[in-house]
Amino acid sequence: MSSADNRRIVREGRRNGGGKEKGFFQKVHSPPSPLNDSLEGEIQAFLIDEDQLHTYDDLTKVNPVTPSTVLKCLQARYSVKVFYTHAGCTLVALNPFQPIPDLYTLDVMKEYHGAPQPQEFKPHIFIVAEEAYRNVQGQLEPVNQSLVVSGESGAGKTWTSRCLMKYYATVAASSSVVKSQDTVERIERRVLDSNPIMEAFGNACTLRNNNSSRFGKYIQLQLDRCQLLVGASVQTYLLEKSRVACQLANERNFHIFYQMMKMATDEQRKEWKMPPGQCFVWLPNSEKTVEEDCFHETVEAMVHLGINTERQRQIFRVRYYSSNPQNPYCC
Numbered sequence: 001m002s003s004a005d006n007r008r009i010v011r012e013g014r015r016n017g018g019g020k021e022k023g024f025f026q027k028v029h030s031p032p033s034p035l036n037d038s039l040e041g042e043i044q045a046f047l048i049d050e051d052q053l054h055t056y057d058d059l060t061k062v063n064p065v066t067p068s069t070v071l072k073c074l075q076a077r078y079s080v081k082v083f084y085t086h087a088g089c090t091l092v093a094l095n096p097f098q099p100i101p102d103l104y105t106l107d108v109m110k111e112y113h114g115a116p117q118p119q120e121f122k123p124h125i126f127i128v129a130e131e132a133y134r135n136v137q138g139q140l141e142p143v144n145q146s147l148v149v150s151g152e153s154g155a156g157k158t159w160t161s162r163c164l165m166k167y168y169a170t171v172a173a174s175s176s177v178v179k180s181q182d183t184v185e186r187i188e189r190r191v192l193d194s195n196p197i198m199e200a201f202g203n204a205c206t207l208r209n210n211n212s213s214r215f216g217k218y219i220q221l222q223l224d225r226c227q228l229l230v231g232a233s234v235q236t237y238l239l240e241k242s243r244v245a246c247q248l249a250n251e252r253n254f255h256i257f258y259q260m261m262k263m264a265t266d267e268q269r270k271e272w273k274m275p276p277g278q279c280f281v282w283l284p285n286s287e288k289t290v291e292e293d294c295f296h297e298t299v300e301a302m303v304h305l306g307i308n309t310e311r312q313r314q315i316f317r318v319r320y321y322s323s324n325p326q327n328p329y330c331c
């Protein structure tokens with residue numbers, strides 16, 4: 001998918017614990033008028049049927065469309081563990097903040113991919129993925145597709161992007177094309193392996209999110225005329241470089257530094273001049289263990305992406321200015 005001939009937007013939402021107190025539902029203050037009275041009446045009439053609110057799988061069907069009716073519907077859906085809702089051509093995804101294993105299995109992917117009309121299934125990120133995939137095959141010429149994933153920090157954008165990449169790495173893979181089987185498999189693997197690398201070098205633990213992306217990314221997946229994945233590229237932008245030198249209290253530097261510090265072999269420590277137990281002022285909160293402190297996974301992904309040992313050594317080499325006995329970077 002690339003430039004914007006056809007765009008769908010996935011909007012991510014954090015659920016703030018809900019409730020008016022936290023601004024999830026905000027009352028609109030406006031002077032009383034007959035029009036406002038009748039709108040208020042319509043809203044009340046709509047909301048009275050509380051048991052039905054979760055059944056609205058498209059927010060355009062909500063009537064009247066107001067912040068309170070829309071948010072009440074989303075809240076009702078969330079409370080029955082339904083996390084996706086259409087809003088016309090946009091999909092609203094709420095973050096469940098817990099694993100929902102059955103929602104993203106291979107079988108579910110196959111179901112959406114194989115369905116004659118996937119949009120008739122219940123709202124899911126795989127509907128968006130599948131529609132874009134089908135739209136690539138234009139009537140005359142292939143048509144580029146774009147998916148925009150937006151939302152506040154912690155809303156689930158990284159998660160959703162991973163889901164989309166997994167989906168395409170699965171459905172755009174071919175088991176029937178013998179000639180390029182190896183290549184295709186390698187490309188799928190590489191597409192997925194780009195995630196742990198980008199997250200190790202570009203994500204950090206923040207107050208809002210243990211695995212917060214500190215950069216934006218534009219991922220391009222390239223398909224051939226048979227709709228098979230043949231290439232991918234990632235452009236990154238606006239990396240929060242200042243985090244290397246300076247982090248907010250209770251936040252951390254980029255994951256990669258902690259991964260190196262915690263998981264390096266004796267040989268690597270020697271080479272990187274990083275004795276065990278040494279701590280650095282610019283690597284605060286290293287005692288906090290996050291799931292992402294996984295150096296082996298990063299290195300394995302680098303190998304799959306063709307980054308050889310010598311290149312890895314260049315990347316990981318730590319510059320250590322030992323000439324200054326009062327080195328400000330160590331504590």
Ligand SMILES: Nc1ncnc2c1ncn2[C@@H]1O[C@H](COP(=O)(O)OP(=O)(O)OP(=O)(O)O)[C@@H](O)[C@H]1O
Pocket residue numbers: 012094095096097098099100151152153154155156157158159160209211212213214
């Ligand atoms: N659909 C989901 N199912 C289970 N967990 C989810 C889902 N969406 C998000 N999460 C979890 O919520 C947390 C925050 O999600 P994520 O890192 O994707 O947010 P983000 O929008 O990319 O944030 P940031 O802008 O800070 O990078 C992660 O721990 C992620 O695993």
